[in-house]
Amino acid sequence: MKDVLLSSPLFGICLSIFTYEAGVWINKKLKTPVANPLLIAIALIILILQIFRIPLESYAVGGDIISMFLAPATAALAISIYGQLDILKRNWLPVLAGTAVGSAVSMTSVYLLCQAFSLDEKLTASLLPKSVTTPIAMGIARQNGGIVPVTVAAVIFTGILGAILAPLLIRLFRVRNPIAAGLAIGTSSHAVGTSKALELGETQGAMSGIAICMAGIITVLYSLLLTA
């Protein structure tokens, strides 16, 4: 019976759903960005697979079906850009300049630091898109020969960092302008950071949301130039 259960795609799907719901529940209880639902789900699944000696392939039968939804989920981001069209039109110059410079600094600093630590090409390609939203970062990493799971881990870690550090960084760099604060959070730490930006204020939240999409698109363009 164990073989039947483990070869069914429903195994991986159920495991993912229930660990994720556990993550969401823990996140609500603890109210801290460190208790990220995605991180909790990944950790729980790895733990369960290791304890019960279940091969990753059994999980992946269902996992691959969930991964199929990544492209539609990325496409759905278009709806959220469209919903912010008015704010985007009013602030197009700061949005464009901020995300363009921010994304350039993100990729340049990651590249230089990878060189400094003499990390190999595969790891560098995995880390380069780490400040942008997961679906776009995965796409970039895959195109450039990176290791997608490493990218996912780095993106989540960066997001959590951004959410924790945002209030501190705002004080440290004296960012009184809410537009600047929102764009800085979204460009440096995508959706997880945006959850914090929403707590800081409406303008910060909206700007952070716009920055997720803009920084994503700009980073895709930059990496296109890099590989060309």
Place this chain on the structure above:
Amino acid sequence: MKIILQIGIIFLICLVGEGIASILPFSFPSSVISMLLLFLLLLLRILRPEHIRQKTDFLLKNMAFFFIPAGVGILEQFTYIRDSMLPILLICVVSTVLTFAATAYTVKAVCALQERLRKRGKRL
């Protein structure tokens, strides 16, 4: 619109996105092409947000869920990254702070410039 049709529309856009990505002369993430495609359809008012609202709400609200399998894949890479763990974490911290500062200062400078131009425009 019926939910099955909403799913169909989104999947069709993604399929077309994959098709376009395969014929482009350079490599470009197909999911981003699909996103731009959907954005274009919305701008041209061929699609309206309410046509696909239920499906996109489902995708956007549960976004993080779809990354779980990709994240669990780290299990296979663990021996490969074990020795580089500390540098990787450090790189994330440093570049996140730098990115934040660069973006914030750029936006501050641009906003200040716009403000100054606006004032000068009034005076003239």
